[in-house]
Amino acid sequence: MKPAERREPPSRERPDSRIRERPAAPPDARTLPARYYRDPDVFRRERNRIHRVLWNAVGPVSDIPAGPGGYRLAEVAGDSLILARGPDGVLRAFHNVCRHRGTRLLEESAGCLAGSVQCGYHAWTYGLDGRLRRAPHMERTPGFRADDWPLLPARCEVRDGIVWVRIAASGPGLAEQSGPAAERLRPYRMEELTAVHEERYDLAANWKLVVQNFSECLHCPVIHPQLQALSHYLTGDNFPMTAGAVGSTMDLAHGAETLSTDGRLVGTPLPGLDSPARRRIGYEILLPNLMLCLHPDYVVRCFLDALAADRTKIRCEWLFAPAALEQPDFEPARAVEFWDRTNRQDWRVSELAQAGIGSSAYRPGPYSHREDQLWAFDRWLLDRLGDT
Ligand code: FES
Ligand SMILES: [Fe+2]
Numbered sequence: 001m002k003p004a005e006r007r008e009p010p011s012r013e014r015p016d017s018r019i020r021e022r023p024a025a026p027p028d029a030r031t032l033p034a035r036y037y038r039d040p041d042v043f044r045r046e047r048n049r050i051h052r053v054l055w056n057a058v059g060p061v062s063d064i065p066a067g068p069g070g071y072r073l074a075e076v077a078g079d080s081l082i083l084a085r086g087p088d089g090v091l092r093a094f095h096n097v098c099r100h101r102g103t104r105l106l107e108e109s110a111g112c113l114a115g116s117v118q119c120g121y122h123a124w125t126y127g128l129d130g131r132l133r134r135a136p137h138m139e140r141t142p143g144f145r146a147d148d149w150p151l152l153p154a155r156c157e158v159r160d161g162i163v164w165v166r167i168a169a170s171g172p173g174l175a176e177q178s179g180p181a182a183e184r185l186r187p188y189r190m191e192e193l194t195a196v197h198e199e200r201y202d203l204a205a206n207w208k209l210v211v212q213n214f215s216e217c218l219h220c221p222v223i224h225p226q227l228q229a230l231s232h233y234l235t236g237d238n239f240p241m242t243a244g245a246v247g248s249t250m251d252l253a254h255g256a257e258t259l260s261t262d263g264r265l266v267g268t269p270l271p272g273l274d275s276p277a278r279r280r281i282g283y284e285i286l287l288p289n290l291m292l293c294l295h296p297d298y299v300v301r302c303f304l305d306a307l308a309a310d311r312t313k314i315r316c317e318w319l320f321a322p323a324a325l326e327q328p329d330f331e332p333a334r335a336v337e338f339w340d341r342t343n344r345q346d347w348r349v350s351e352l353a354q355a356g357i358g359s360s361a362y363r364p365g366p367y368s369h370r371e372d373q374l375w376a377f378d379r380w381l382l383d384r385l386g387d388t
Contacts, residue, residue, distance in 0.1 A: 024369035025367045025370075025372040026375070029366065029367040030364040030365065030367065031364045031365050031367065032208075032364060032378050032381075034357050034358070034362050036381070037209065037309065037354060037357045037358075038206075038310065038357065038358060039309060042309065043306075043308065043309040046381075049386070050287075050384050051076065051167075052076070052077045052167040052168050053166070053171050054166065054171065054172075054288055055155075055157070055164045055165065055171075055172075055177050055178075055244075056076050056164065056165050056166070056289050057162045057163075057286060057289055057303055058162075058163050058164070058165050059072075059162070059303060060317065061091070061158050062195070064084075064085065064091065064110070064163070065085075065110060065111065065112050067085065068086060068087045068089065069084070069112045069114060070084070070085045070112050071083060071085070071110065071112070071113055073106060073109050074165065075305060076165055076167055077167060079096075079167060080095070080104060081094065081095060081167075082094045082096050082105065082117070082151075083156065083165070084117075084128050086128040086129050087128060087129075093154040093155070093156035093165050094152065095151065095153075095154065097152065098119040098121065098124055099124065099149040099151065099152075100124050100135070101122075103120070105118075105119050105126075115127070115128065116128065117151075122137070124136070130150045130153055131146075131147070131150050132146040132149045133146070134146075135149070154167050157174050159182075160185060160191055161191035161192075162190070162290070172243070172244070176244075177243065177244035178245060178286060179244055180242065180245075181239075181245035181286060184282065185284065185292070185294075186272070187270075187272035187273050188272060188273070188294055188299055189271070190299060190319065193270075193319035193321060194320060194321075194322060194325060195317040195318065196325065197317070197318040197332055197336045198315065198316065198317050198318075199315075199336075199340055199343070201313070201314040201316070201343065201344075202311070202312075203314065203350060204311060204351050204355075205310065205311075205347070205351045205354040206310060206312065206354055207288075207289070207312045208377075208381065209357075210291075210314070210346070210347070211285055211287075211291070211304075211377060213346050213353075214283065214285055214291050214346070215246055215248070215373040217234075217250065219349065221233055223346075224342050224345055226338065226342065227259065227342055229263075230252065230253055230258075230259055231250045231253060232251070233250070235250050236251055236280065236281075237249050238372060238373055241376040241377065241380065243380070244287050245284060245285060247282070247283065247284045248282075248283050248373065249281065249282050251280050252281065252296075257297075258295045258296050258298070259281060259335070260334040261334045261338050262334060265296070265297045266297055266332055267297035267320040267321055267324030267330070268320075268321055268324040269297050270296065270297060270298075270299075270321055273296060277296065278296040281294065287380075288306075293339065297320070298320045298332075299318075299319045300316060300317070300318055300319075301316070302315065303316075310354055314343075314347070318332055318335055318336055320332065
């Protein structure tokens with residue numbers, strides 16, 4: 001950052017009456033060693049012990065063409081999956097891997113299947129329920145039974161308008177994994193909202209740096225003056241971290257109606273919200289890969305795809321209530337511009353963190369007592385990796 005751009009936190013502007021004490025990080029709390037952000041072996045262990053074991057939010061259900069045979073491909077922890085609607089309308093997830101010699105079955109990212117999936121190599125053919133229906137030249141192979149060779153399934157659920165996938169055969173249920181965060185999300189009724197805009201970002205940063213950046217606002221006065229003007233960085237509450245979620249709130253400043261370029265509402269108020277929810281912004285991370293910014297009148301949701309130890313792709317959507325879209329003067333640009341700018345500020349500083357951690361001079365540093373959620377997230381990570 002250039003010196004001329006440096007900003008000091010405006011400590012004399014604190015709205016002291018609204019600052020609430022939070023659980024503090026312990027005095028000896030330190031950031032993680034560099035290998036957790038750089039080492040391909042740590043990244044591989046994360047995939048095996050986190051991303052393949054937990055439910056991942058893979059995208060909006062509206063991505064999948066309606067009707068039987070509608071499908072899209074999704075990547076989870078480096079694995080290609082087919083998300084396809086069966087003849088019964090049920091959405092199922094299968095590995096995009098032929099059971100004969102392992103060939104990838106589908107290449108087109110989305111489309112409509114005419115009742116089956118056929119491998120392009122030797123024409124093994126699978127039903128939309130995953131069963132192997134046809135396997136040419138296998139009829140004289142001793143002991144071969146088509147029923148023994150279905151497509152390998154992944155667990156698949158739809159909730160909040162999002163497709164969730166868990167690769168591992170065993171693990172927590174989606175409700176168990178989400179814990180109280182699912183209840184906090186419910187009033188926003190995301191399944192009823194419409195995405196009116198989407199941005200995709202490609203970051204040279206580890207996915208955990210993005211999560212950690214999202215889990216504190218001490219940086220807000222420094223890099224997000226537009227956010228700080230509408231929602232003071234020391235307000236709000238942190239919810240206790242659970243096995244699958246990190247959540248917090250921040251209050252809207254007096255006179256601010258939402259987070260937008262002018263602080264005025266962009267959409268119509270979301271109908272499920274009570275009065276307190278209309279005066280605050282909710283921030284939720286459903287681990288390992290969904291980040292949500294919850295406003296009185298819209299939701300921004302970001303799907304993270306951890307591609308490598310130092311590379312993360314992010315897809316962000318801006319969602320509004322149908323009533324907002326019917327307003328003749330509805331114009332989402334004030335919300336889109338606000339969060340696109342804020343996101344880019346966050347992504348940039350996450351990339352700078354990745355760069356600094358890559359230096360031989362990096363050593364774990366001390367957390368602020370207000371960085372309690374980052375410290376809790378680090379404990380969660382070490383616990384999942386078995387590194388405690
Ligand atoms: S590899 Fe798919 S049919 Fe042979
Ligand atoms: Fe930020």
